[in-house]
Amino acid sequence: MAPSWRIAVGCDEAGISYKEAIKADLESDGRVSQVIDVGSFRGTDKTAYPARAAAAARLVAEGKADRALLVCGTGLGVAISANKIKGIRAVTAHDSFSVERSVLSNNAQVLCMGERVVGLELARRLAREWLGYEFDATSASALKVDEISRLEDGGEEVLSAGGKSTINTATMSNRRLVGLSTKMYFSLSRTRNFATRLVELLPPTDKDISQVDIFLIPDFISLAETATLLKSTPIWTGAQDCSWDDEGALTGEVSAAVLREAGARIVMVGHAERRRLMAEDDSIVARKAAAVSRNGMVPLICIGEVTAGADTAAAVSECRPQIEAAIGAVSAETDVVLAYEPVWAIGADRPAGDDHVRAVVDGIRRLDCIARRRQGSVRVVYGGSAGPGLFGRLSCSLDGLFIGRFGHDPEQFVRTIREVAEA
Numbered sequence: 001m002a003p004s005w006r007i008a009v010g011c012d013e014a015g016i017s018y019k020e021a022i023k024a025d026l027e028s029d030g031r032v033s034q035v036i037d038v039g040s041f042r043g044t045d046k047t048a049y050p051a052r053a054a055a056a057a058r059l060v061a062e063g064k065a066d067r068a069l070l071v072c073g074t075g076l077g078v079a080i081s082a083n084k085i086k087g088i089r090a091v092t093a094h095d096s097f098s099v100e101r102s103v104l105s106n107n108a109q110v111l112c113m114g115e116r117v118v119g120l121e122l123a124r125r126l127a128r129e130w131l132g133y134e135f136d137a138t139s140a141s142a143l144k145v146d147e148i149s150r151l152e153d154g155g156e157e158v159l160s161a162g163g164k165s166t167i168n169t170a171t172m173s174n175r176r177l178v179g180l181s182t183k184m185y186f187s188l189s190r191t192r193n194f195a196t197r198l199v200e201l202l203p204p205t206d207k208d209i210s211q212v213d214i215f216l217i218p219d220f221i222s223l224a225e226t227a228t229l230l231k232s233t234p235i236w237t238g239a240q241d242c243s244w245d246d247e248g249a250l251t252g253e254v255s256a257a258v259l260r261e262a263g264a265r266i267v268m269v270g271h272a273e274r275r276r277l278m279a280e281d282d283s284i285v286a287r288k289a290a291a292v293s294r295n296g297m298v299p300l301i302c303i304g305e306v307t308a309g310a311d312t313a314a315a316v317s318e319c320r321p322q323i324e325a326a327i328g329a330v331s332a333e334t335d336v337v338l339a340y341e342p343v344w345a346i347g348a349d350r351p352a353g354d355d356h357v358r359a360v361v362d363g364i365r366r367l368d369c370i371a372r373r374r375q376g377s378v379r380v381v382y383g384g385s386a387g388p389g390l391f392g393r394l395s396c397s398l399d400g401l402f403i404g405r406f407g408h409d410p411e412q413f414v415r416t417i418r419e420v421a422e423a
Contacts, residue, residue: 003134004033008056008068010078011040011115012049015071018115022069022127031131036065053081053112057088060109061204063232068110069127075114082110086152087204087234089145094118099126103133107145137231137263143296149234177337177381177400178417179215179300180407181240181268182222191222195229197410202417204233209421212400215266217300220254227263238266238300241274244287246295256288256295266298270326272306272343282322286329293330300337300402301326303364304384308344312356315342316363327369327378336373338380339402340364345384346404352384354393361397391416395423 007026011019020042026032038055040047049072059065068090070078075092082090090110091102094117102108111130113123136142182191195216202209217238218226227237243253259267269292270285289299305318323338330336340361345352361380364370370378382394383402391401400420407413 003031003066005031005067005131006034006036006065007032008036008038008059008065009070010038010052010056010068011071012052012073012078013040013046014049014073015078015113015115016040016042016045018071018113018120018123019069021120022071022124025124025127026069026131029128029131034065049077050081053078053090054085057082057085057090057110058205060232061085061087063199063203066109066232067130069130070110070112071115071123072112073114073116075112075117079110079112082112085205086207086210087149089148093126094122096126096129099130100133103130103135104139105141105144106148107135107141137227175211175213175379175399176420177213177215177379178403178420179217179236179238179266179381179400180403180413181217181238182219182408183240184219185405185408186218186222188222188225191218191226192229194408194410195226198235198413199229199233201410201414202233202235209417212417212421214417217266217268223259223264224262231263236265236298237263238268239264240268241271242267242269242288242291244284244291246291256291256297260295260297264297266300266337267292268300268302268339270302270322272302272304272341272346282325285322286325289326289336290329293334298335298337299326299330300339302339302341302383304341304343304346305360306343308342312359312363315356315360316367319360319364320367323364323367324369327373332373334377336378337399338364338378339383340380341383341402354390357382357384357394358397361394389419391420392423395420 009019009023023035023037026035036059039045039052053070056068056070060068072078079090079092082088088110089106089108090112091108092112093099093102215236215238217240223237223239230237239259242256242259243250246255246257256267269288274280289301292299303319303322305315342352364380379399381400381402382398403416
């Protein structure tokens with residue numbers, strides 16, 4: 001379905017005539033559902049360009065507008081100002097190719113022009129062309145845009161031996177992670193309402209959670225719509241499982257390639273319920289983790305001991321083959337999340353004891369298969385009946401939480417996210 005854009009427009013006194021002309025074009029364009037004018041306006045309005053650019057950019061960052069179009073004398077000042085708003089990618093473009101690539105390559109939400117640089121008819125044409133482009137979250141450019149976001153969050157860009165741009169993993173290791181799976185508890189409408197409420201409760205401008213990666217894993221049918229609802233936010237959409245093959249005669253399966261195309265960024269594999277009900281073993285989980293990795297997503301690998309009351313050494317020994325098989329199947333460049341869920345604690349009224357969790361997680365971190373990977377590329381979260389207050393007691397050992405039914409209330413989910421951010 002074609003998008004229906006909500007466009008914010010703004011300018012300083014040097015761009016009023018172009019802004020008004022383009023605004024009229026946008027208001028008559030069937031692809032635009034709303035135009036929000038933040039000024040300046042004709043007359044004696046002398047408001048400087050930084051204020052106008054920031055006002056429009058904030059509407060985009062807060063999810064109140066999908067894009068913004070800004071005009072000043074050169075298009076440069078408004079772009080610089082808009083880019084000071086977290087999460088915004090603003091560009092100045094005065095030709096068709098640059099306008100096209102600003103969206104398709106850079107996922108820029110803000111287009112800036114200079115009234116003293118480009119002719120009016122060309123500016124109007126470029127604005128019309130701009131509406132026809134939509135970023136493909138499954139393209140090779142998506143990973144580069146993700147790197148831009150990580151740089152904005154304090155990551156340090158480095159070049160790998162192959163000359164590819166990567167992110168300093170020592171910085172990434174400091175990022176915490178909180179997420180939940182809806183399993184098969186939610187209807188389509190409940191998933192839609194949950195995601196919508198999450199966007200309201202966690203605006204992209206919320207600095208308190210800027211160092212936390214957040215993910216929501218709905219059912220397969222809800223995944224694409226959820227990804228669309230969350231696309232203007234830093235919240236990841238995930239999948240509950242995938243096939244080990246990218247295509248083929250596998251009735252009822254969903255490939256990692258299709259999940260990536262639908263907007264997934266993280267995929268859960270190896271959950272204890274699938275091991276028990278679908279007879280999935282370590283080799284199957286490893287093949288699925290490999291599929292997630294080769295399709296450019298993060299494998300969320302569920303691990304945990306079955307034996308209740310096992311001591312630390314025994315619990316780590318039960319987890320070791322699960323971890324070694326899955327970790328060994330993914331590329332060295334892939335970031336991995338291990339969700340430690342003692343099988344006996346899943347769905348229980350109370351989680352495993354704090355001392356037990358800390359000791360097992362510490363033992364897992366010392367495994368050779370993890371120690372050999374680059375620093376910060378493996379994060380460990382806890383998922384066994386995780387709820388409020390737990391992370392504060394365990395934060396010295398964990399990178400985050402994979403919470404259960406408690407998080408199915410969006411307010412409680414956000415409460416837990418903030419606890420993790422503040423711990």
